[in-house]
Amino acid sequence: MTTLTAKDKQTVKAFWAKVSGKSEDIGADAVARMLVVYPQTKIYFSHWPDQSPNSPAARKHGITVMMGVGDAVTKMDDLKEGLKELSQLHAFTLRVDPGNFKILSHNILVVMAVMFPTDFTPDVHVSLDKFLAAVSLALSEKYR
């Protein structure tokens, strides 16, 4: 399910080129939604003094996440290798249950629909969904 075809890669790159200018807003909104719609995800942020979805910490985290996604776009020909260090971080330091990658991916897709309703066509949706699944898999690589 996660092998990206040439068409997927092309589609994701083209869509990313259109939307990456808003990557900070996308990330901030995706993380905010995740915290509201899936409140169990808040457990990973118990160290934040302010866990509300629009807090500066939440926004900053959204920006960080989206920078990672943008980086993954440039490494999509070998995500396992390209995201090796990020995987180590998530596996050994952050220890985020990989089920949550799917949750955040879903919220990224919702934000794309909200912000880019015309550009986020079904063809873009399927390629981006596959890409995010591939990123999630690469992030899970070092877990066990």
Added chain:
Amino acid sequence: MPENSVSADLQTGSDKMVEWTDFERDTIKDIFSRIEYDVVGPAALARCLVVYPWTQRYFGGFGNLYNAAAIKGNPMVSKHGTTIMHGLDRAVKNLDDIENTYTELSVLHSEKLHVDPDNFKLLADCVTIVVAAQLGKEFTGEVQAAFQKFLAVVVSSLGRQYH
């Protein structure tokens, strides 16, 4: 299970009614009063058939589903998408008893249509995406939570009569 979890194992045993806050009720009714069923339904079903192409297995009689353009333009897909929205409408009108409202529909999907209940969630996610695109910024995190909770109850109720 956390309240807002949208996992497909949402437990809605018949001795445990789903509780809706006023915000959730108002939000769900508001969304359904604003969206056009014959726009959202067709778009959501078409998107599901493109994004999760294995769901095409249930629509062998629908003709050309060869690519996204064909799916989007397929009149049987459009008609069925609208039918689905009217089905959701029944849940909106019976928020306090979605489970019983959907008993027959659940039997239908299980015994006659043989739909894998995991696929209900896939369609629900596409409905969410299409509604998000329609409502834009008004589809806030809180609105999304209420809408996804509604769809989770629908999905769970549709799966209840599978044996």
